[in-house]
Amino acid sequence: MTGEDAAPSDEQSATHVVAQGTFDLLHPGHVHYLRDAAAFGDRLTVIVARRENVTHKEPPILPNRQRRDVVAALDPVDDARVGHPEDIFAPIEELDPDVIALGHDQHHDEAAIEDELARRGVECEVRRASPREPEYEGELLSTGRIIDRILDERGD
Numbered sequence: 688m689t690g691e692d693a694a695p696s697d698e699q700s701a702t703h704v705v706a707q708g709t710f711d712l713l714h715p716g717h718v719h720y721l722r723d724a725a726a727f728g729d730r731l732t733v734i735v736a737r738r739e740n741v742t743h744k745e746p747p748i749l750p751n752r753q754r755r756d757v758v759a760a761l762d763p764v765d766d767a768r769v770g771h772p773e774d775i776f777a778p779i780e781e782l783d784p785d786v787i788a789l790g791h792d793q794h795h796d797e798a799a800i801e802d803e804l805a806r807r808g809v810e811c812e813v814r815r816a817s818p819r820e821p822e823y824e825g826e827l828l829s830t831g832r833i834i835d836r837i838l839d840e841r842g843d
């Protein structure tokens with residue numbers, strides 16, 4: 688069989704999903720999101736936001752590389768990388784995924800992302816992951832709320 692006639696390799700036929708976020712001080716909401724995203728396909732790559740690009744809330748405490756390394760170690764994740772400094776669509780163009788999994792509360796708009804990807808020639812579906820609610824009293828499913836708790840209990 689020639690190269691052109693050959694069946695696609697596992698990597699070519701697998702559905703590649705990309706998830707993204709800050710992932711500072713991990714909690715079960717992050718694990719839920721990444722499990723959900725992984726279930727949208729066969730292979731999950733996570734883009735970890737660079738500190739300088741987290742402008743809609745307090746910037747992360749932990750360095751880019753540390754957040755990337757811990758996310759990469761999670762079971763649903765096949766690969767994690769620190770995002771591009773200026774163009775958030777550059778890693779997507781390079782990865783050419785089949786699905787982008789947005790978090791349930793991520794401020795990005797599905798249609799705007801799809802339009803920009805189409806403009807760049809990337810054919811990709813944009814899906815929303817589901818929320819995870821606390822399962823017991825006191826469970827903290829937000830990095831911001833964990834930091835508030837630390838400041839309440841340990842702050843001066």
Ligand SMILES: Cc1cc2nc3c(=O)[nH]c(=O)nc-3n(C[C@H](O)[C@H](O)[C@H](O)COP(=O)(O)O)c2cc1C
Pocket residue numbers: 707708709710734735736737738740741742769770771772774775776777778779787790793794795800
């Ligand atoms: C499709 C997509 C690709 C992204 N790529 C990058 C990137 O390359 N570099 C980066 O710093 N942030 C990137 N981001 C942005 C952050 O992941 C994120 O949206 C935001 O800055 C972090 O906030 P959040 O954790 O509340 O979502 C991307 C976001 C989306 C939706």
Ligand SMILES: Nc1ncnc2c1ncn2[C@@H]1O[C@H](COP(=O)(O)OP(=O)(O)OP(=O)(O)O)[C@@H](O)[C@H]1O
Pocket residue numbers: 707708709710711715716717719720744789790791792793817818819820828829830831832
């Ligand atoms: N409770 C949750 N249920 C489902 N997904 C979540 C939950 N918490 C966070 N995520 C998802 O994880 C991804 C990364 O989240 P992020 O790093 O912004 O943490 P966060 O805890 O939501 O932060 P903060 O509460 O401080 O804004 C986002 O896409 C977000 O939707």
